[in-house]
Amino acid sequence: xxxxxxxxxLLGVAVIFNQANAQGVTDLTNDVRSAGMGDAHTALYGRGxxxxxxxxxxxxxxxxxxxxxxxxxxxxxMVGMNNFAVGAFYKFSERYTVxxxxxxxxxxxxxxxxxxxxxxxxxxxSTKISVDxxxxxxxxxxxxxxxNLHFFYxxxxxxxxxxxxxxxxxxxxxxxxxxxxxxxxxLGPNISYDSFTKSPLPMEIRAGYSGNYEVMxxxxxxxxxxxxNYLLNSSTVTAGVGAEFxxxxxVSIRGGYRYSPNLIMPSxxxxxxxxxxxxxxxxxxxxxxxxxxxxxxxxxKVGLSYKF
Numbered sequence: 040x041x042x043x044x045x046x047x048x049l050l051g052v053a054v055i056f057n058q059a060n061a062q063g064v065t066d067l068t069n070d071v072r073s074a075g076m077g078d079a080h081t082a083l084y085g086r087g088x089x090x091x092x093x094x095x096x097x098x099x100x101x102x103x104x105x106x107x108x109x110x111x112x113x114x115x116x117m118v119g120m121n122n123f124a125v126g127a128f129y130k131f132s133e134r135y136t137v138x139x140x141x142x143x144x145x146x147x148x149x150x151x152x153x154x155x156x157x158x159x160x161x162x163x164x165s166t167k168i169s170v171d172x173x174x175x176x177x178x179x180x181x182x183x184x185x186x187n188l189h190f191f192y193x194x195x196x197x198x199x200x201x202x203x204x205x206x207x208x209x210x211x212x213x214x215x216x217x218x219x220x221x222x223x224x225x226l227g228p229n230i231s232y233d234s235f236t237k238s239p240l241p242m243e244i245r246a247g248y249s250g251n252y253e254v255m256x257x258x259x260x261x262x263x264x265x266x267x268n269y270l271l272n273s274s275t276v277t278a279g280v281g282a283e284f285x286x287x288x289x290v291s292i293r294g295g296y297r298y299s300p301n302l303i304m305p306s307x308x309x310x311x312x313x314x315x316x317x318x319x320x321x322x323x324x325x326x327x328x329x330x331x332x333x334x335x336x337x338x339x340k341v342g343l344s345y346k347f
Contacts, residue, residue, distance in 0.1 A: 068092055069124040069142060071109050071342035074324035075311015076281025077295020079264040081247025082211065082220035086320070086344045087126040090138040093220050093247075094173040094185030095211035097128040097136045102346040104129050109342035113144075114334050120146045128173070136185070138173035148196075168192045175209070185209040193230060193238075203230030205240045220247045242271040260285040264295075275301060281309070289315055293324070307335045320344040 070088040073080035084100055085092030087107030097105075104127070111122035126140035144167040169192070175185030187207035194200045205227030211220040222245040229237040249264040262283040269276055281295025293311035311324035326338040 069109055069111075069122075069126065069140075069342075070107070071311070071322035071324050071340045072283070072291075072293070072313060072320075073264070073281070074326075074340050075293035075295065075309050075313070075322070076262075076264050076283055077266075077279040077297045077309055079247065079249075079266040079279035079281045079295060079297070081222055081245040081266050081268075082218040082249040083247075083262075083264055085126075086346055087128065088124070088140070088342075088344075089128055090126045090140040090171055090173045090187055091124070091142075093209045093211055093222055094128070094136075094138055094175045094187055094207070095183040095209040095220065096213075096218075097130065097138060097173075098134070098175040098177045098183035098185065099181070099211060099213045099218075100130075102130070105344065105346035107342060107344040109340055111338070111340045113338050115337050120144055126171075128175075134177045136173075136175040138171075138175070138185075138187075140169075140171040140173075142169045142171070143167070163197055165196070166192075166194045173207075181214065182212045183210075189225075189227075191230060193232075195232070199232050199236070201230040201232040201236075201238065203227065203238075203240065216251055218247075218249045218251075221245070222247075239272055241273070244269045244271065258287060260288075266297075273301070275299075277301070291315075291322075296329075305329070305334070318346055320346075 068074060068078055068080045069091045070080055070085040073083050073085065073092060080092040083092060084096040086105040089097045106127035108125045113120040113122060122144045124142040128136050128138035130136045146165045148163045148165050170190045171187060173185055173187040175183060177183045189205045191203040205225045208223045211218060224245060225240040225242045227240045229239045231237050245266060245268045247266045249262060252261045254261055264281050266279040277297065277299040279295060279297035283291050283293045285291045291313040296308045298306050306329050308327040308329055309324055313320060313322040322342045324340045326335040328335040
């Protein structure tokens with residue numbers, strides 16, 4: 040009975056892992072820039088992490104190549120999960136782009152016992168991995184579309200391993216002063232752990248807006264962003280709003296807030312900073328829990344990107 044109870048608890052933690060790692064419905068993203076803006080990333084260009092924000096943005100960008108990597112410490116006061124991610128895209132013509140990415144989320148699990156209360160062994164490392172690919176194209180001037188494919192591996196216990204796959208459909212329209220976007224995320228069958236245990240991919244529809252306003256020539260640019268997300272499995276609506284203030288095309292200050300009624304991933308605020316130089320960018324974001332269950336405070340992301 041204790042083993043069954045432990046399994047239920049860990050599968051519950053796996054739901055949190057899915058949300059934090061974007062393998063299922065998530066208001067969080069691997070892109071550190073938009074993380075500092077309340078994770079309002081649907082209509083933002085995510086550099087190498089466009090595969091996790093909106094792959095259609097890659098086909099609309101001025102860059103031919105971008106690569107990004109990050110490290111995230113999730114919920115250090117609760118479970119202390121470590122997340123690593125890398126993503127890249129390449130524009131091989133004026134119309135077509137391809138992207139690749141990989142994510143890993145790890146947490147040490149201890150005190151596992153059998154039905155008699157006997158320890159099962161040393162601490163166990165719960166591991167979630169996804170390998171991802173995308174293809175995007177410029178359909179007409181200012182409008183692009185992309186498809187992402189994801190393969191998921193989830194080892195939630197030594198004897199409980201799950202496999203699954205899913206797909207995204209991303210659309211974006213870009214104007215001189217703003218972007219609007221629509222995405223369908225995590226479309227696919229349940230992840231199967233065994234013949235009895237299955238976990239659905241929490242699918243979602245995301246709509247987003249971002250602006251691009253030059254307030255003072257070569258001195259200050261402001262990028263506001265808004266997201267509205269509908270989680271299909273739970274019929275839940277979440278929303279995020281954020282802004283980036285960029286000075287002399289080099290230093291960025293960011294802030295945002297995301298509303299969520301979900302107790303597992305409650306509402307939170309974020310702040311961020313970024314520095315760009317010689318096609319490199321260094322970014323950081325910090326989470327501040329504001330919900331009834333404050334599980335996100337002290338979570339943070341750091342990332343490095345390169346583009347040309």
